[in-house]
Amino acid sequence: MEIFESPIYKDDIGRRTFLEIPFDARERFCKPKGTIYVSGTINGTPYRSKLLSRGGGKFLMVLDKALQKSLGFEGQTMNAHVTMSSEELEPAGKKREEPVAVSSGMDVLAAIKTRQSIRKFASRPVGDDMVTTILCCGMYAPTAKNKHPCHFIVIRNKQLLAELASQNSQAAMLESAAGAIVICGDKNIEGMKEFLYADCAAATQNILLGIHGLGLGGVWCGVALNSDWRKRMIAALELPAKLEPVAVIAFGWPEEEKELRDRWEPEKIHYDKW
Missing domain, CATH: 2.40.30.100 (AF2212/PG0164-like)
Incomplete structure (x- = not known):
C-alpha cells in the first residue's frame, strides 16, 4: 500500500x-x-x-x-x-464460474403478471441454492454504462431481522421472513444518483421475479433517504460510506394467497406525444 x-x-x-x-x-x-x-x-x-x-x-x-x-x-x-x-483483476479470457442455478418452470410473462407482494411467511427455511439463484437474477439486471454498482447484503440472522422489523412498521414482515436482501449502490462506481437508483431498482425487480419464479414470496421495502431506519440499517450492517442502501426485500415461503388484480390501464398509454 x-x-x-x-x-x-x-x-x-x-x-x-x-x-x-x-x-x-x-x-x-x-x-x-x-x-x-x-x-x-x-x-x-x-x-x-x-x-x-x-x-x-x-x-x-x-x-x-x-x-x-x-x-x-x-x-x-x-x-x-x-x-x-x-487491484488485481481476473486474467484476460478467464471466466468466473457461475454457480448452478435452481430451475424454474414459470414463463417470464406469467411471472410478471402473477407476482404479488407477500408479507406473511411460513417458518420453513429457504435453501442456500435458492438464495444464490435469486442473487444471480439481481446481477443480470440492466445497468447504466455497464458499471454494475450493486452490492447485495444477505441477512439470515433472525435477531437482526427482528431488530430491523421492530424499527419500521412497514417492514414488520422481516421478523417472520426466512431472510432479507438489502440492495445497495456503490457511489464510487456510479456517481450519478439517478443511475444508481435506477440500477438498484432494476436489480430489485429481477430479484422479486426470481423469488416468485421459484415459488417463494417476497416484498419490496423502500429505504427513505433521510429516515431513521436507513441510519440504523447502515449502523447495523456496518456499511461503508460508499454504499447507499436503496431497497430491502423480505423473502420466504408464502403463507398467504392474494387475488390477482387487473393492472391493464390503457388510458396511461400515449403515442408520440401526450
Whole structure:
C-alpha cells in the first residue's frame, strides 16, 4: 500500500476533478501495461477507481461527483491524505464460474403478471441454492454504462431481522421472513444518483421475479433517504460510506394467497406525444 499527500483540483475548464499521483504507478505497482485499477482511502473516505496516464510516468485519478461530495471538495484546490493499493483483476479470457442455478418452470410473462407482494411467511427455511439463484437474477439486471454498482447484503440472522422489523412498521414482515436482501449502490462506481437508483431498482425487480419464479414470496421495502431506519440499517450492517442502501426485500415461503388484480390501464398509454 502506498501512503502519500497530494492535491485535488479541477482541470482548466472545470469539467473534471483530479488527484495527482506523485510517483510512476506502472513502476511502483509493477504494471508494465494495461489499465491500473486502484482502491484505498482519501482523507479516510474509501474509493475504487482507475488511473489515467499522462505520459512520462505521470498519472492522475478522476474523482466522481459522489466522492467529491463525500470529501467536501467544492472546486478549490485541496490537499489530501491518500492510501492506495493496486487491484488485481481476473486474467484476460478467464471466466468466473457461475454457480448452478435452481430451475424454474414459470414463463417470464406469467411471472410478471402473477407476482404479488407477500408479507406473511411460513417458518420453513429457504435453501442456500435458492438464495444464490435469486442473487444471480439481481446481477443480470440492466445497468447504466455497464458499471454494475450493486452490492447485495444477505441477512439470515433472525435477531437482526427482528431488530430491523421492530424499527419500521412497514417492514414488520422481516421478523417472520426466512431472510432479507438489502440492495445497495456503490457511489464510487456510479456517481450519478439517478443511475444508481435506477440500477438498484432494476436489480430489485429481477430479484422479486426470481423469488416468485421459484415459488417463494417476497416484498419490496423502500429505504427513505433521510429516515431513521436507513441510519440504523447502515449502523447495523456496518456499511461503508460508499454504499447507499436503496431497497430491502423480505423473502420466504408464502403463507398467504392474494387475488390477482387487473393492472391493464390503457388510458396511461400515449403515442408520440401526450
